[in-house]
Amino acid sequence: MVAQRLVALFVLGCLLFSYPLLSLFNTGGTLWGIPLLYVYLFGAWGALIALMVLVVERSR
Amino acid sequence: MLLAGGILLTSFAYLGILFAIAYYGDKRADAGRSIIANPTIYALSMAVYATSWTFYGSVGRAAASGVGFLPIYLGPTLMAALWWLVLRKMIRISKVNRITSIADFIAARYGKSAMLGGLVTVIAVIGIIPYIALQLKAVSASFLILLQYPAVVMPPKGHPVVLWQDTALYVALLLAAFTVLFGTRHLDATERHEGMVAAIAFESLVKLLAFLAVGVFVTFGLYGGFADLFEHAAQLPRATQLLTLGGPAGTYGSWIGLILLSMLSILFLPRQFQISVVENVNENHLSKAVWLFPLYLFAINIFVLPITFAGLMHFHSGQVDADTFVLTLPMAHGREALALFAFIGGLSAATGMVIVETIALSTMICNDLVMPVLLRWQARRLSERSDLSGLLLGIRRGAIVVLMMLGYVYYRAAGEAYALVSIGLVSFAAVAQFAPAMLGGMYWKQGTHTGAFSGLTLGFALWAYTLLLPSFAKSGWLPISFIQQGPLGIEWLKPLSLFGLNGLDDISHSLFWSLLANVGGYVTVSLLGRPSIREHAQALLFVDVFRTTRRRSNPWRGSASLQDMLTLVGRFLGPQRAEEAFAGYAASRGAKSLREIEPDAELVRFAETQLAGAIGASSARVMLASVVKEEPLSMDEVLNILDEASQLITYSHQLEQKSQQLEAATSELRAANERLKELDRMKDDFISTVTHELRTPLTSIRAFSEILQSDPRLTLAKREEFIGIIVKESERLSRLINQVLDLSKLESGRAEWHSAELDLRDVIEDSVSTTQPLLREHGVELTLDLPERAPRLRVDRDRLKQVMLNLISNAVKFCDRRDGRIAIALHVLPEALRVDVRDNGTGIDPADHETIFEKFRQVGDTLTEKPQGTGLGLPISRQIIEHFGGTLWVESARGQGATFSFTLPLHPQVAQGTASPASEMTA
Numbered sequence: 001m002v003a004q005r006l007v008a009l010f011v012l013g014c015l016l017f018s019y020p021l022l023s024l025f026n027t028g029g030t031l032w033g034i035p036l037l038y039v040y041l042f043g044a045w046g047a048l049i050a051l052m053v054l055v056v057e058r059s060r
Numbered sequence: 061m062l063l064a065g066g067i068l069l070t071s072f073a074y075l076g077i078l079f080a081i082a083y084y085g086d087k088r089a090d091a092g093r094s095i096i097a098n099p100t101i102y103a104l105s106m107a108v109y110a111t112s113w114t115f116y117g118s119v120g121r122a123a124a125s126g127v128g129f130l131p132i133y134l135g136p137t138l139m140a141a142l143w144w145l146v147l148r149k150m151i152r153i154s155k156v157n158r159i160t161s162i163a164d165f166i167a168a169r170y171g172k173s174a175m176l177g178g179l180v181t182v183i184a185v186i187g188i189i190p191y192i193a194l195q196l197k198a199v200s201a202s203f204l205i206l207l208q209y210p211a212v213v214m215p216p217k218g219h220p221v222v223l224w225q226d227t228a229l230y231v232a233l234l235l236a237a238f239t240v241l242f243g244t245r246h247l248d249a250t251e252r253h254e255g256m257v258a259a260i261a262f263e264s265l266v267k268l269l270a271f272l273a274v275g276v277f278v279t280f281g282l283y284g285g286f287a288d289l290f291e292h293a294a295q296l297p298r299a300t301q302l303l304t305l306g307g308p309a310g311t312y313g314s315w316i317g318l319i320l321l322s323m324l325s326i327l328f329l330p331r332q333f334q335i336s337v338v339e340n341v342n343e344n345h346l347s348k349a350v351w352l353f354p355l356y357l358f359a360i361n362i363f364v365l366p367i368t369f370a371g372l373m374h375f376h377s378g379q380v381d382a383d384t385f386v387l388t389l390p391m392a393h394g395r396e397a398l399a400l401f402a403f404i405g406g407l408s409a410a411t412g413m414v415i416v417e418t419i420a421l422s423t424m425i426c427n428d429l430v431m432p433v434l435l436r437w438q439a440r441r442l443s444e445r446s447d448l449s450g451l452l453l454g455i456r457r458g459a460i461v462v463l464m465m466l467g468y469v470y471y472r473a474a475g476e477a478y479a480l481v482s483i484g485l486v487s488f489a490a491v492a493q494f495a496p497a498m499l500g501g502m503y504w505k506q507g508t509h510t511g512a513f514s515g516l517t518l519g520f521a522l523w524a525y526t527l528l529l530p531s532f533a534k535s536g537w538l539p540i541s542f543i544q545q546g547p548l549g550i551e552w553l554k555p556l557s558l559f560g561l562n563g564l565d566d567i568s569h570s571l572f573w574s575l576l577a578n579v580g581g582y583v584t585v586s587l588l589g590r591p592s593i594r595e596h597a598q599a600l601l602f603v604d605v606f607r608t609t610r611r612r613s614n615p616w617r618g619s620a621s622l623q624d625m626l627t628l629v630g631r632f633l634g635p636q637r638a639e640e641a642f643a644g645y646a647a648s649r650g651a652k653s654l655r656e657i658e659p660d661a662e663l664v665r666f667a668e669t670q671l672a673g674a675i676g677a678s679s680a681r682v683m684l685a686s687v688v689k690e691e692p693l694s695m696d697e698v699l700n701i702l703d704e705a706s707q708l709i710t711y712s713h714q715l716e717q718k719s720q721q722l723e724a725a726t727s728e729l730r731a732a733n734e735r736l737k738e739l740d741r742m743k744d745d746f747i748s749t750v751t752h753e754l755r756t757p758l759t760s761i762r763a764f765s766e767i768l769q770s771d772p773r774l775t776l777a778k779r780e781e782f783i784g785i786i787v788k789e790s791e792r793l794s795r796l797i798n799q800v801l802d803l804s805k806l807e808s809g810r811a812e813w814h815s816a817e818l819d820l821r822d823v824i825e826d827s828v829s830t831t832q833p834l835l836r837e838h839g840v841e842l843t844l845d846l847p848e849r850a851p852r853l854r855v856d857r858d859r860l861k862q863v864m865l866n867l868i869s870n871a872v873k874f875c876d877r878r879d880g881r882i883a884i885a886l887h888v889l890p891e892a893l894r895v896d897v898r899d900n901g902t903g904i905d906p907a908d909h910e911t912i913f914e915k916f917r918q919v920g921d922t923l924t925e926k927p928q929g930t931g932l933g934l935p936i937s938r939q940i941i942e943h944f945g946g947t948l949w950v951e952s953a954r955g956q957g958a959t960f961s962f963t964l965p966l967h968p969q970v971a972q973g974t975a976s977p978a979s980e981m982t983a
Binding site: 002003006007009010013014017018019022023026027028030032033034035037038041042045046048049052053056057059 | 127130131134137138140141142143144145286287288290291300303304305306312315316319347348350351354355358362365
């Protein structure tokens with residue numbers, strides 16, 4: 001079960017870090033004064049790690 | 061003012077701390093109280109992935125390609141999600157088979173092939189040497205820069221310093237010594253280095269903290285946080301380019317290519333394999349590493365872009381190498397301690413990588429390159445030495461020094477050339493070539509040795525052609541026309557756009573072609589070939605590693621002596637360690653001492669895995685073969701074993717069937733025997749009855765004949781009376797004999813039948829007219845009740861008439877003496893015809909209804925009344941009726957007359973002419 005959830009996260013990550021989702025944030029604007037793409041990449045990355053923590057630690 | 065002495069002192073102090081940690085870790089491991097048996101340490105040690113190429117290089121790469129540095133850390137994050145599936149399996153396989161390197165893994169999977177192991181080692185060494193060179197350069201360059209403090213001056217380029225003044229040489233020697241000291245302190249069958257892992261985990265912590273310190277200083281010290289920094293950075297001419305994809309930051313395609321590349325490297329870089337698979341203490345530690353390791357990468361990358369932009373804004377273009385911003389920014393702002401900390405962080409990143417990588421490579425070189433060669437050519441010399449563990453350690457130490465020197469030579473030769481800049485990715489692409497053979501080997505049983513060899517060779521060749529040679533050309537070792545016009549001017553062979561493929565960056569381009577050839581070669585050759593028995597056995601062990609809880613003992617025939625094996629393993633591991641290992645094995649088998657265990661296939665396997673840990677799977681097999689007389693199983697033999705097994709199964713099936721049949725036959729026989737006994741008894745009865753019946757008329761004939769003979773004075777009237785009696789008794793006698801013969805014919809089925817279509821009414825009328833004299837003699841009145849029409853039957857006319865005559869004469873005999881009446885009726889039933897013959901005699905007791913159909917049974921008092929028949933008429937009649945498929949029975953009660961009835965079916969089912977004697981005899 002853990003393995004399947006992690007695979008699902010892997011697929012989610014692949015989607016988040018590739019075209020076309022990536023292109024939505026590749027517009028050059030800023031958010032709170034920080035470049036949008038930078039915010040998106042680290043935000044998505046952090047969210048993915050948080051989900052992994054959830055999946056792994058909840059199963060213990 | 062930082063002096064060279066101060067920097068060196070700090071560096072040595074730091075290395076001293078590392079060594080202390082390693083020493084402590086080893087001591088604790090020896091005492092059985094591991095300090096690394098902890099998922100956090102495991103995850104931290106995995107961060108050896110982040111080398112000086114990350115520590116300094118990320119910023120350098122970000123300065124050139126903005127967010128384009130990120131895919132190299134996003135890929136491992138994605139792969140971490142798959143670790144629970146893939147890496148756990150790799151760990152399990154390696155533990156079960158005592159695998160200590162990637163070369164060993166691939167060699168063991170494909171039939172313990174020494175050639176494959178050698179090829180993998182060569183690829184790994186060629187791919188990794190430049191990467192080691194990069195670390196040497198990073199350490200020496202950062203040292204030289206820090207030495208100039210407080211001035212920020214780049215080390216001079218283009219004038220190679222004299223050899224003995226080259227810092228990089230001393231760095232290389234120092235690192236070699238360091239690695240030898242705690243990478244090869246002793247030989248362990250599991251090839252685990254607890255102390256080293258502890259030191260690496262510590263280093264990971266140091267480099268993370270150093271980088272974060274610089275990042276925090278830059279972002280929050282020099283600027284007012286992220287927003288402020290990026291606001292200032294927006295002034296930079298290239299800022300927008302660096303923060304959006306499509307330009308220098310890479311296209312979506314190259315982004316995906318880099319993610320894939322880094323996903324594969326996190327699994328197949330030799331140092332990652334060493335740390336995450338070989339040094340793994342408990343595979344459950346993986347679950348924490350799944351998120352902790354990505355979190356580490358996240359943390360070490362978050363300040364990369366801020367540092368990059370701060371560096372770009374602070375230094376004028378070209379003045380300072382972007383690769384050094386992490387170090388030069390604190391220096392430029394006069395932060396002495398922070399600069400030193402950053403230097404130590406970079407040192408940590410570089411030493412960690414170099415130590416683990418060289419240990420992993422030295423294991424490969426020793427087990428998969430040197431030992432197979434030594435075993436082949438120096439076997440005799442080797443066998444003279446009783447303890448080879450020293451030799452093994454020597455080979456490994458030598459390999460470490462040689463690797464380090466090769467790295468240094470590469471660094472000297474490449475200098476400041478292009479070759480070092482993107483060498484990290486070039487190395488990644490080299491180890492990505494292991495992916496098809498490794499992953500295929502773990503999930504696909506069909507993959508063969510030749511397939512893996514072809515795939516690796518093709519992939520490596522294309523990698524070298526599209527990445528390595530161009531990097532040589534850019535460094536000036538090859539004419540630059542090689543890249544621009546293609547070799548010998550052949551356009552479509554241009555290494556950076558092979559077959560005219562454009563639009564991809566160099567790395568993605570190379571990755572595409574090399575993996576295409578690699579996977580293509582591996583799959584195609586595997587599908588065309590057929591795995592050998594050994595390969596197939598190994599494939600099962602690898603692919604089904606979670607399914608086979610206990611190792612199956614393969615069919616093994618051979619002989620081995622315990623002492624021989626112990627000596628052999630002792631020669632490589634040291635006698636004492638071997639003795640301990642074998643004792644442990646004996647204990648696990650429940651034996652009290654070593655001498656009690658039987659040298660069987662299981663023990664040979666155990667010895668082989670012990671040896672495999674020290675010298676690699678393929679060499680272990682060769683060594684063990686020298687003391688174990690193993691008869692190899694050929695394909696034919698395996699097939700024979702299978703054949704025999706399936707034959708045995710068939711035989712046992714047949715046997716089961718046979719025994720069931722036999723049981724059935726036995727019970728049939730028993731029943732038949734019972735019936736035979738019964739028949740025998742009946743025959744005896746029959747014979748005694750027949751003889752009795754024959755004797756009665758014979759006695760009277762004899763008595764009257766004797767009277768006639770002895771008394772001549774008898775009157776004529778008396779004589780005539782006596783002669784009349786004799787004639788009558790003789791007739792009775794012959795009738796009796798005829799009937800006995802008739803019955804025996806019927807019962808044995810030898811009677812002749814002449815069936816023909818006939819009308820039953822004719823037979824009845826005929827019989828009545830035949831018996832008219834008898835009826836008249838007894839004064840009996842007979843009435844006939846026949847329907848106007850009756851269906852015709854196919855029966856034997858004479859036999860049926862015999863039945864009718866018998867029934868009528870019986871009726872005459874037993875009907876009332878004074879007012880005898882007989883009624884014969886024919887009824888047409890739906891399926892049969894029924895004939896009733898009714899008399900008005902005394903009737904028959906219901907108890908006798910069946911006995912009268914037995915032979916020689918006559919109802920009535922035979923003592924007082926003269927027997928009126930032979931007692932065979934009714935049995936014979938019943939036989940005849942039943943032959944035609946009908947039944948004959950009687951209905952009667954005492955004093956109410958009797959009705960004999962029989963039916964004849966209109967469509968007889970019983971085949972005519974086959975009466976079964978046995979079953980009919982009792983009837």
